[in-house]
Amino acid sequence: MINEKILDLNKNGSAIRAMFEEGKIMIAKYGAENVYDYSLGNPSVEPPKEIREAYIDVLNEEKPSLVHGYMSNAGYEDVREAVAQHLNKNFGTAFSAKNIVMTVGAAGGLNVAFKTLLNPGDEVVTFAPFFGEYRNYVNNFDAKLVISQTDADTFMPNMETLASVITPKTKAMIINNPNNPTGVVYPESVIKEIAEVLVSKEKEYGTSIYLIADEPYRELAYDGVDVPYLTKYYHNTIVGYSYSKSLSLPGERIGYLVLPDCLDDAEEILPGVAVANRVLGFVNAPSITQRVIGRCLDASVDVEIYNRNRELLYTKLTEMGYTCIKPQGAFYLFLKSPIADDKEFVKNAKKYNLLMVAGSGFGGPGYVRIAYCVDYDMIVRSLSAFEKLAVEYGLKK
Amino acid sequence: MINEKILDLNKNGSAIRAMFEEGKIMIAKYGAENVYDYSLGNPSVEPPKEIREAYIDVLNEEKPSLVHGYMSNAGYEDVREAVAQHLNKNFGTAFSAKNIVMTVGAAGGLNVAFKTLLNPGDEVVTFAPFFGEYRNYVNNFDAKLVISQTDADTFMPNMETLASVITPKTKAMIINNPNNPTGVVYPESVIKEIAEVLVSKEKEYGTSIYLIADEPYRELAYDGVDVPYLTKYYHNTIVGYSYSKSLSLPGERIGYLVLPDCLDDAEEILPGVAVANRVLGFVNAPSITQRVIGRCLDASVDVEIYNRNRELLYTKLTEMGYTCIKPQGAFYLFLKSPIADDKEFVKNAKKYNLLMVAGSGFGGPGYVRIAYCVDYDMIVRSLSAFEKLAVEYGLKK
Numbered sequence: 001m002i003n004e005k006i007l008d009l010n011k012n013g014s015a016i017r018a019m020f021e022e023g024k025i026m027i028a029k030y031g032a033e034n035v036y037d038y039s040l041g042n043p044s045v046e047p048p049k050e051i052r053e054a055y056i057d058v059l060n061e062e063k064p065s066l067v068h069g070y071m072s073n074a075g076y077e078d079v080r081e082a083v084a085q086h087l088n089k090n091f092g093t094a095f096s097a098k099n100i101v102m103t104v105g106a107a108g109g110l111n112v113a114f115k116t117l118l119n120p121g122d123e124v125v126t127f128a129p130f131f132g133e134y135r136n137y138v139n140n141f142d143a144k145l146v147i148s149q150t151d152a153d154t155f156m157p158n159m160e161t162l163a164s165v166i167t168p169k170t171k172a173m174i175i176n177n178p179n180n181p182t183g184v185v186y187p188e189s190v191i192k193e194i195a196e197v198l199v200s201k202e203k204e205y206g207t208s209i210y211l212i213a214d215e216p217y218r219e220l221a222y223d224g225v226d227v228p229y230l231t232k233y234y235h236n237t238i239v240g241y242s243y244s245k246s247l248s249l250p251g252e253r254i255g256y257l258v259l260p261d262c263l264d265d266a267e268e269i270l271p272g273v274a275v276a277n278r279v280l281g282f283v284n285a286p287s288i289t290q291r292v293i294g295r296c297l298d299a300s301v302d303v304e305i306y307n308r309n310r311e312l313l314y315t316k317l318t319e320m321g322y323t324c325i326k327p328q329g330a331f332y333l334f335l336k337s338p339i340a341d342d343k344e345f346v347k348n349a350k351k352y353n354l355l356m357v358a359g360s361g362f363g364g365p366g367y368v369r370i371a372y373c374v375d376y377d378m379i380v381r382s383l384s385a386f387e388k389l390a391v392e393y394g395l396k397k
Numbered sequence: 398m399i400n401e402k403i404l405d406l407n408k409n410g411s412a413i414r415a416m417f418e419e420g421k422i423m424i425a426k427y428g429a430e431n432v433y434d435y436s437l438g439n440p441s442v443e444p445p446k447e448i449r450e451a452y453i454d455v456l457n458e459e460k461p462s463l464v465h466g467y468m469s470n471a472g473y474e475d476v477r478e479a480v481a482q483h484l485n486k487n488f489g490t491a492f493s494a495k496n497i498v499m500t501v502g503a504a505g506g507l508n509v510a511f512k513t514l515l516n517p518g519d520e521v522v523t524f525a526p527f528f529g530e531y532r533n534y535v536n537n538f539d540a541k542l543v544i545s546q547t548d549a550d551t552f553m554p555n556m557e558t559l560a561s562v563i564t565p566k567t568k569a570m571i572i573n574n575p576n577n578p579t580g581v582v583y584p585e586s587v588i589k590e591i592a593e594v595l596v597s598k599e600k601e602y603g604t605s606i607y608l609i610a611d612e613p614y615r616e617l618a619y620d621g622v623d624v625p626y627l628t629k630y631y632h633n634t635i636v637g638y639s640y641s642k643s644l645s646l647p648g649e650r651i652g653y654l655v656l657p658d659c660l661d662d663a664e665e666i667l668p669g670v671a672v673a674n675r676v677l678g679f680v681n682a683p684s685i686t687q688r689v690i691g692r693c694l695d696a697s698v699d700v701e702i703y704n705r706n707r708e709l710l711y712t713k714l715t716e717m718g719y720t721c722i723k724p725q726g727a728f729y730l731f732l733k734s735p736i737a738d739d740k741e742f743v744k745n746a747k748k749y750n751l752l753m754v755a756g757s758g759f760g761g762p763g764y765v766r767i768a769y770c771v772d773y774d775m776i777v778r779s780l781s782a783f784e785k786l787a788v789e790y791g792l793k794k
Contacts, residue, residue, distance in 0.1 A: 002662055003538070006513050006669040013672060017470065042467040051465075052456050055685070059449050068448075068646045070439040073414065104501060104650070104679060111678035116403050136676040141400070249465045251684025253501070253650075265399055272403040275410060279533040281508035282501060286683040287648025288452070 005139060016040055016132070016357050023355050030353060036382035037355045038370040041180065041331065043248040045301045045373070051247060054295040058288060067288050073274040075102025075256070075285055079294035083256055086297040091229040099260055101273050102285035102293075105253040106216045106242035108277075110137050113238055113257060114172070115276040116269055117210055118143040122171035127157050129334065129364030131180045131214070143171070147363055154325065155182040155334070159193050166201045172210040173198065177227055178217040181362045181369040182334040183327020185221055188228045195234040208236055208264035216242040216255070217330040219300050222307050225328045235262050243293060245331070245373075248301050254289045306331045309372040309379055316383055321395030331373040334359065337366050338393035348392075352385035402536060413437055413529070413754050420752050427750060433779035434752045435767040438577065438728065440645040442698045442770070448644060451692040455685060464685050470671040472499025472653070472682055476691035480653055483694040488626040496657060498670050499682035499690075502650040503613045503639035505674075507534050510635055510654060511569070512673040513666055514607055515540040519568035524554050526731065526761030528577045528611070540568070544760055551722065552579040552731070556590050563598045569607040570595065574624055575614040578759045578766040579731040580724020582618055585625045592631040605633055605661035613639040613652070614727035616697050619704050622725045632659050640690060642728070642770075645698050651686045703728045706769040706776055713780055718792030728770040731756065734763050735790035745789075749782035 001007070019039035026035045058067055074080065080097035087093050103109035118124070120142035126134055128147045138145045148162045166173075175194070178185045186194075198209050213230040218241070221227050231237045242255035259270050277284065284290075313333055314326050323336040335356070337345040342358040346368055349356055359367030372379065390396050398404070416436035423432045455464055471477065477494035484490050500506035515521070517539035523531055525544045535542045545559045563570075572591070575582045583591075595606050610627040615638070618624050628634045639652035656667050674681065681687075710730055711723050720733040732753075734742040739755040743765055746753055756764030769776065787793050 001516070002514050002665055002669060003512060003516055003673075006673055007665060009672045009676065010665055010668050013668075017675065020467075021469065040467060042462075044462070046461050047465055052461065055456055056453060059452055064443050064449065065439075065441070065645070068444055068648050070417075070437060070647045072418065107678035107680050109678075115400060117399050119398070119400055133676065137678065140676065248462070250467045251465050251681060251687075253680060253683050268399055268404060268407055271407050271410075272399060275406045276400075276403055278414065279406065279530065279537065280677065281504035281506075281534065282679070283504050283650060284648060286650050286686065288686070289683065290648075 009136070016361070019355050019357055026353060026355070033381070035353045035355070036378060036385055038372065038374065039355045039357050041245070041371050041373055042250060043245055043301065043373045044375055045248055045305045047248040048296070048299040048301055050296050050299040051249070051292060054292040055288065057295065058291045062291060067291055069287065071284060071287065073278045073284050075100070076290050076294065079290045082294050082297055087258065091232065093229070093231060095258060095260070098270065099258055101257045101259065101277060102290050103255050103257055103277065104282045104285055105244055106214060106240045106255045107133065107137075108253060108282050108285075109240040109242070109255050109257045110174075110212065110214060111140060111280060112273055112276045112282065113212055113240065114138060114141050114143070115280055116272040117171055119171070121169065123167060123169045125162070125165055125170055125173040127175065129155065129179070129181050129359060129362040129367070131176055132361045134174055146170070155179070155184045157186070157190060157194070159197055162194065163197050163201065166197070166209070168205040168207060170201070170207070170209050172212055174212045174214055175230070176214045178221060178329025180217065180330050181332045181359065181364065182325070183330050183332050184325070185225050185227055185328040188226065191228045191230060191233050198234060198236070210263070211237045213237055213239045215239060216245050219246040220303055220306060220331060221329040222303070222310060223328060227329065231258065231260050236264055238263070246300055247296065249289070252286060252289045254285055254293060305376075306373060309374065309376055312376070312379055313370065313372050317386060320387055320390040322390065331371060333370040333372055334364065334367050335370055337368055338395055340366055342366055342368055349389055352388055354382060354385045354389065406533070413758070416752050416754055423750060423752070430778065432750045432752070433775060433782055435769065435771065436752045436754050438642070438768050438770055439647060440642055440698065440770045441772055442645055442702045444645040445693070445696040445698055447693050447696040448646070448689060451689040452685065454692065455688045459688060464688055466684065468681060468684065470675045470681055472497070473687050473691065476687045479691050479694055484655065488629065490626070490628060492655060492657070495667065496655055498654045498656065498674060499687050500652045500654055500674065501679045501682055502641055503611060503637045503652045504530065504534075505650060505679050505682075506637040506639070506652050506654045507571070507609065507611060508537060508677060509670055509673045509679065510609055510637065511535060511538050511540070512677055513669040514568055516568070518566065520564060520566040522559070522562055522567055522570040524572065526552065526576070526578050526756060526759040526764070528573055529758045529760075531571055543567070552576070552581045554583070554587060554591070556594055559591065560594050560598065563594070563606070565602040565604060567598070567604070567606050569609055571609045571611055572627070573611045575618060575726025577614065577727050578729045578756065578761065579722070580727050580729050581722070582622050582624055582725040585623065588625045588627060588630050595631060595633070607660070608634045610634055610636045612636060613642050616643040617700055617703060617728060618726040619700070619707060620725060624726065628655065628657050633661055635660070643697055644693065646686070649683060649686045651682055651690060702773075703770060706771065706773055709773070709776055710767065710769050714783060717784055717787040719787060728768060730767040730769055731761065731764050732767055734765055735792055737763055739763055739765050746786055749785055751779060751782045751786065
């Protein structure tokens with residue numbers, strides 16, 4: 001028999017990925033114009049033009065054996081130093097190359113961090129709703145994902161709830177800010193409260209609790225909202241970053257981990273992360289794209305395009321009678337399902353060629369996730385489908 | 398406490414990688430001209446010129462959202478189909494896109510295969526000497542690497558030994574052809590014998606034993622030697638391939654797994670591998686390099702350059718009194734250490750700025766690995782250092 005966890009995942013695969021594959025089939029059947037695929041967080045905004053130029057410059061200017069060759073498992077020293085300096089400039093931190101490990105996206109980075117930190121039976125706390133893959137990443141290392149429920153209306157965490165789920169086995173907490181799937185941004189006041197809880201629990205249990213800040217959506221924040229940089233609030237913070245969304249490069253698998261010197265056991269964790277990157281089979285982040293990133297640290301996609309999508313969708317859906325909070329970050333809108341069974345609602349929406357993902361997969365039953373990283377025109381075309389769905393459920397007053 | 402296996406690896410890290418890092422320090426101290434670094438399998442031959450052109454063509458001709466976006470976890474359908482047809486043309490196989498999963502190099506591919514196949518306590522057999530990372534990859538999934546010793550002079554396997562180490566717990570066997578670190582190529586006769594042993598053991602135990610063919614060195618074979626394609630000899634074969642050596646792209650992390658329809662449990666393994674690719678955090682092989690590979694299937698590096706290195710080094714070292722078999726493939730020469738303690742020999746060679754890797758790390762104590770994927774001129778310059786070392790050990794008659 002093959003691996004039991006994989007057998008289980010085959011049966012209960014990713015709802016997001018299943019929908020993505022289904023979308024491709026529907027497009028073949030009904031035509032791309034007539035399918036409204038809100039399933040996958042695949043950025044619709046083109047990468048900034050600097051990216052294409054940087055790839056071509058790297059290919060023209062740098063030595064092929066440097067561009068495509070092995071480097072240290074942590075990544076190119078010069079790229080890591082440039083990333084560190086970029087963070088220092090933006091957030092007033094004091095990192096250097098040794099604090100940065102380039103990773104195969106944030107997904108690779110989180111697995112590397114968990115491989116380094118977790119022993120079997122350890123617990124990892126996260127707020128629900130959460131990115132469903134966290135469960136798999138934690139499960140890869142035989143640890144347990146522990147949920148801290150948030151407020152049902154605002155998705156903001158409750159500190160008593162958080163404190164109640166932390167045990168002596170809690171090795172890490174993972175926080176996703178801005179949040180996928182809710183679009184919520186935790187403000188500084190909340191971050192300070194979380195840090196207080198963690199510090200007090202570390203003291204109570206005599207343990208180290210690592211706060212893993214998963215920040216692929218850091219640059220996608222709207223209305224001038226501030227996204228606090230967590231290493232400044234809590235000593236045991238590891239940041240996981242990805243350029244998948246900020247530079248629209250999800251297929252390239254490029255990101256990094258930030259590992260501050262002040263981490264408990266830093267002298268084991270810093271080299272351990274490079275080793276984990278190697279033995280898990282990543283070896284190093286893709287080399288040419290590391291070189292490109294080193295040249296494009298100030299580049300970013302035009303967030304206004306997502307903002308325009310957000311405004312249109314939020315305005316129209318609430319007008320139709322749907323319930324949702326207005327997302328402040330990322331490119332997701334977490335819509336309340338008109339019926340308790342969100343999977344049934346998702347299934348029913350497919351009648352109108354509307355593809356959304358059930359909230360259950362995110363630990364948010366009763367909701368559906370709408371990824372609005374799509375063409376504006378698709379949103380416009382999809383509105384009549386949302387309208388019909390609203391009418392069917394009697395939402396329209 | 399952080400992960401115990403990582404703590405252990407921190408202590409007993411990769412000898413190859415340690416030497417690579419040490420080489421960088423020595424170069425800074427003595428100058429690149431005066432350090433003879435034979436430690437890492439980092440190809441010295443430039444990628445074929447088609448590669449650079451293909452990157453630029455992809456950037457100029459294809460849509461950025463296609464080039465850099467998400468695709469199915471298994472990879473781009475058109476690239477997988479092209480890889481399948483390329484294999485069919487070269488080896489008379491009958492694969493299609495569904496049998497190919499693009500991976501983050503062979504290291505990523507092997508981890509994905511093991512994640513899919515192995516349950517804790519399973520056993521994976523390999524011939525010694527072997528690529529040391531196999532132990533870590535198998536360990537990642539709490540399985541056990543079981544060694545089948547080969548002939549001390551030829552490094553050719555013995556079928557009785559192989560049969561004796563296979564148990565009802567043997568879930569897989571991994572075979573590296575051409576072999577790292579010995580440079581041996583197992584001929585068709587040996588492959589047929591291995592297949593016979595596996596078939597008979599599957600029958601005896603009523604189990605499935607998957608043969609994983611790790612083939613990053615397939616294209617690096619000399620003197621017209623044939624490297625058999627293993628799916629043709631054994632029904633439960635999975636091939637892991639990488640373009641790291643054949644196209645000199647080790648930093649790009651690009652390769653694939655071949656998963657034939659005739660595998661036992663193929664209906665679980667084929668989707669399971671794509672799921673494993675996702676949940677381990679690879680998500681997909683780097684997208685732009687997948688697009689490039691799809692355009693460069695017939696490209697290859699100039700193997701004659703490695704052959705010239707091989708001839709020079711083998712001729713000169715044996716003239717000096719060193720003992721080694723002439724490698725038929727890959728770009729490694731596995732030299733017999735003049736003293737039993739290969740680590741001591743490696744340490745002593747550093748006096749002459751000669752960097753080699755102790756065979757112990759490859760399950761081949763008493764030997765050292767010389768990676769001759771280096772500049773020809775470096776080999777020429779290094780000969781007097783090898784000579785002094787030979788004199789020191791009294792090898793020269």
